[in-house]
Amino acid sequence: MNVALAVEPDKKSRKASKETRQQQLIEATIDSLAKRGYSDTTLANVADGAKLSRGIVNFHFESKEKLLVATLQYMADEYASHWNAALAKAQPSAAGRMWALVNADFDRKICTKRKLAAWCAFWGEAKSRPTYQALCGATDLNYQNAFVDLCAELKAEGGYDYAPEPMALGICSMLEGLWFRLMMNDGLTREKALVAAIEYVAAVFPRHLSTNGLL
Structure with missing residues (x-):
């Protein structure tokens, strides 16, 4: 009995240690991508x-490509969890959920210079790396479909004269464009980007939203 009790915590400890090490390496990869870019990120500077030692990196991820794929997967999962949590906490109306999604994109938890630069590094490689496109494809589709559904609901409620799918694409493209501007570090701040996004959706849905919130 005592032996069994001693073994179980040890297994949990080893599992926790593995997850901790992997998370350390993923965070260091994000840092390196933000500082050096994709091509100049190496296992050595991540370590x-x-x-941590280079051997630890090799033990957990075996190669630079596997480490980068794990990092992209982590970032994609984090982003998806973030906007889904925002929807879950939002006011139940379509306008409330639209407001929550737009604000979520500029939350300081995910919208930081460090993470934006890492995203930019991955996006620069996506065209030539189908694995990266596949990793983010389902998440991107779910995100855009959430906007399509909201646009359809708001159209039905407010009698707006637009087609939901093109309007959703326009909103998503506007949000992505603001992220790209933030990546360029041209003086645009996260706060100003959020104001611009809110101005946009308030103009699109004037019967539901204003720059101050829900109507």
Whole structure:
């Protein structure tokens, strides 16, 4: 009995240690992508950034490509969890959910210079790396479909003269464009980007939203 009790915590400890190490390496990869870009990120500087040995990196991820795929998967999952949580906490109306989604894109949890730069590094490689496109494809589709559904609901409620799918594409493209501007570091701040996004959706849905919130 005592032996069994001693073994179980040890297994949990090893699992926790593995997850902790992997997370350290993923965070160090994000740092390296933001600082050096995709091509100049190496296993060596990731190991240095995480303050771990090169052997630890190889043990957990085996290659740079596997580490980068794991990092992209982590970022995609984090982003999806973030906007889904925003929807879950939003006011139940279509306008409330639209407001929550737009605000979520500029939350400081995910909209940071560091993470935006890492996203930019991955997007620059996506065209030549189908694995990256496949990783984010389902998440991107779910995100856009959430906007399509909201646009359809708001059209039905407000009698707006637009087609839901093109309107949703326009909103998603506007949000992505603001992220790209933030990546360019041309003086645009996260706060100003959010104001611009709110101005846009308030103009599109004037019977539901204003720059101050829900009507």
